[in-house]
Amino acid sequence: MHKTIAEHPSLADKFNKDEERVNWHDQTLWWVRAKRDKAAHTLPEWEDLRNLASQIKHNVLSNLSEYLVQFEENALKNNIQVHWAADAQEHNAIVKSILQKHGVAQIVKSKSMLTEECHLNDYLQKEGIEVIDTDLGERIVQLAQEPPSHIVLPCIHKKKEEIGELFHLHLGTPAGNADPQFLTAAARLHLREKFLTRKIAITGVNFAVAETGEFVVCTNEGNADMGAHLADVHIACMGIEKLIPERHHLGVFLRLLARSATGQPITTYSSHFKKPRQGQEMHLVLVDNGRSRQLGREDFRNSLKCIRCGACMNTCPVYRRSGGHSYHNAIAGPIGSILAPNLDMKDYADLPFASTLCGSCSNVCPVKIDIHNQLYKWRQVLVQQGYAPAAKKAAMQGMAFTFSHPAFYRMAGKTGKWFMKTTPFVVNNSFNPWYKQRDMPEPPKESFHDWYKKNRKQNE
Amino acid sequence: MTVGLFIPCYVDQFYPKVAIATLELLEKLGVDVVYPFNQTCCGQPMANSGFEHLTQSCNNLFIQNFINLDYIVSPSGSCVLHIKEHLHAEKPHEEPAATHIRNKIYELTEFLTDILKIENLTARFPHRVGMHQSCHGQRGLKLSQMTELVAEPFSKPEKLLRMVEGLELIDLSRQDECCGFGGTFCVAEEAVSAKMGKDRVKDHLDHGAEFITGADMSCLMHLEGILKRQKSNVQVKHIAEILNSHA
Numbered sequence A: 001m002h003k004t005i006a007e008h009p010s011l012a013d014k015f016n017k018d019e020e021r022v023n024w025h026d027q028t029l030w031w032v033r034a035k036r037d038k039a040a041h042t043l044p045e046w047e048d049l050r051n052l053a054s055q056i057k058h059n060v061l062s063n064l065s066e067y068l069v070q071f072e073e074n075a076l077k078n079n080i081q082v083h084w085a086a087d088a089q090e091h092n093a094i095v096k097s098i099l100q101k102h103g104v105a106q107i108v109k110s111k112s113m114l115t116e117e118c119h120l121n122d123y124l125q126k127e128g129i130e131v132i133d134t135d136l137g138e139r140i141v142q143l144a145q146e147p148p149s150h151i152v153l154p155c156i157h158k159k160k161e162e163i164g165e166l167f168h169l170h171l172g173t174p175a176g177n178a179d180p181q182f183l184t185a186a187a188r189l190h191l192r193e194k195f196l197t198r199k200i201a202i203t204g205v206n207f208a209v210a211e212t213g214e215f216v217v218c219t220n221e222g223n224a225d226m227g228a229h230l231a232d233v234h235i236a237c238m239g240i241e242k243l244i245p246e247r248h249h250l251g252v253f254l255r256l257l258a259r260s261a262t263g264q265p266i267t268t269y270s271s272h273f274k275k276p277r278q279g280q281e282m283h284l285v286l287v288d289n290g291r292s293r294q295l296g297r298e299d300f301r302n303s304l305k306c307i308r309c310g311a312c313m314n315t316c317p318v319y320r321r322s323g324g325h326s327y328h329n330a331i332a333g334p335i336g337s338i339l340a341p342n343l344d345m346k347d348y349a350d351l352p353f354a355s356t357l358c359g360s361c362s363n364v365c366p367v368k369i370d371i372h373n374q375l376y377k378w379r380q381v382l383v384q385q386g387y388a389p390a391a392k393k394a395a396m397q398g399m400a401f402t403f404s405h406p407a408f409y410r411m412a413g414k415t416g417k418w419f420m421k422t423t424p425f426v427v428n429n430s431f432n433p434w435y436k437q438r439d440m441p442e443p444p445k446e447s448f449h450d451w452y453k454k455n456r457k458q459n460e
Numbered sequence B: 001m002t003v004g005l006f007i008p009c010y011v012d013q014f015y016p017k018v019a020i021a022t023l024e025l026l027e028k029l030g031v032d033v034v035y036p037f038n039q040t041c042c043g044q045p046m047a048n049s050g051f052e053h054l055t056q057s058c059n060n061l062f063i064q065n066f067i068n069l070d071y072i073v074s075p076s077g078s079c080v081l082h083i084k085e086h087l088h089a090e091k092p093h094e095e096p097a098a099t100h101i102r103n104k105i106y107e108l109t110e111f112l113t114d115i116l117k118i119e120n121l122t123a124r125f126p127h128r129v130g131m132h133q134s135c136h137g138q139r140g141l142k143l144s145q146m147t148e149l150v151a152e153p154f155s156k157p158e159k160l161l162r163m164v165e166g167l168e169l170i171d172l173s174r175q176d177e178c179c180g181f182g183g184t185f186c187v188a189e190e191a192v193s194a195k196m197g198k199d200r201v202k203d204h205l206d207h208g209a210e211f212i213t214g215a216d217m218s219c220l221m222h223l224e225g226i227l228k229r230q231k232s233n234v235q236v237k238h239i240a241e242i243l244n245s246h247a
């Protein structure tokens, strides 16, 4: 896929061609945001919890190497086989080598944004290995051959009729049946067969505890458990930032995660995996893939506190009206827009601009990541690194000149004519994009400056 | 107490009425107001577009214009926030001047509530009014509580609006949703920006607003553009105009 700086605006434009769908998408996610608000308001200590979670993560990030070593030691003691991957390629190769060792060409996988980030499904498919996603939403987008559009609600962009159609095509449900309960039952039946016949299961990791060498996987469907418990081999994949120091810290994060994500008090299943059961093999792949680079960028370090609850997406007024795919990155929305440029500045130079900097994301974030400030800072970095379009650069230089020369500014601005052509709506010196769906303000007879000169001379 | 009036470039050019209302209102309240003639723009459009490095001469000019004043007041929350967060001097020894400005700049409604501590006004505006909370004023300057937080509600602009005789403040379904203006966002992301603006307008119309007001003219300009395109009778009025309306 070729990416240019104009990607988000043009993809969002495409999404907006169907206004009904935008309304529905917006309202559905707003409903989740409202549920989150309600759940948060049931806890008077909510803001303290956020502070605490943020501080615990701060400690983790400041001492990451030590916690990783401690975690590995304990995990090894628990008989977990630990692997380290510097990047996505290494991660994928490690997973493949485990599958090959067991001669397995079909696996089940529960939800893991890390494997999305590493494009594991594509990679394994090219190697002739079949991956079945067992999270219902993930399975739906997989059948549609699309990436997830949201980290918690992967198929939130799809209406139930579209899902009925997909199931009709792939699972043989009757045409035209879009009853969610019926479709869910059909999917369960279809997945049950996969769980029972696949020998290897991959899961993600929500939290890994350095103190005990265990990890926790949270799902609402129990699909991670089904996969891991039935398989001979359990492979868990995690980004190195998922660590927490001690087991009792889980209490803080589990209370925050589900409430922030869906407004539930707790995720339906929070499963602790500490050691393989008798006869089972348990692997854990620890992946860096740019995380230590981000850790080194002081302004953006806090982005690694993210626990992937998705609250910033649900609240983001831009995300709600542009859809997850417009971010052309595994992690969409506000948090994706500050993580992605770390992976590739050129490919994702558009994302930090896909925001009004309204700041709602920072307010809902359970670990208090200063998301909107980081968006602002990425803009500065990207421009400095030369990823701004030439026309924009020229316009900005013109503006900087005008605004630092008051006499020129007043001449240029005479009754707003120059203004109407350029600032503050500068892009390519054209106000057409403004005018498409909005009228321009009517330029008054005189500016305030001129009025003041006439009427308040005595003050000079 | 001498207050410097900071009138952002687009207000100067397009909405002199708002600037006049701000000036008259402050004068009515007994404030000694001066308007430094050489002011232009706060530099925010450049900074938010990633060109903060081009704003130094704007900053220098701003400091020159406003350094000798006790307070700086402006009818635009987002410009005030930009100055508060990003204004710095060119040379280290001039930084105290920049710090003075960052500490002494106020958005109009917070100046009225926090510094002048206004408890009543003689304004009259017998209409149904919707209040649009602009994000930079609300979440940046904390002019009112944010719905995302578990914290006591308050609102400086609403407190003032409640002092206006005859004014009926309407409720909104989404109390503090962004309108989608966002500076250059409004053209760079035209589709999303316009959709956000339309949705914001609809919330006000659904609740029977005759006027939409707010503490940031840039958001109101965006909403006005949409209202006019929809040939709506509903008008936007900056909060300064309402607070200054005659009894």
Ligand code: SF4
Pocket (backbone or CB within 6 Å): A260, A305, A306, A307, A308, A309, A310, A311, A312, A313, A335, A361, A364, A365, A366, A367, A368, A369, A371
């Ligand atoms: S950035 Fe914060 S709000 Fe967004 S997904 Fe991560 S933890 Fe949740």
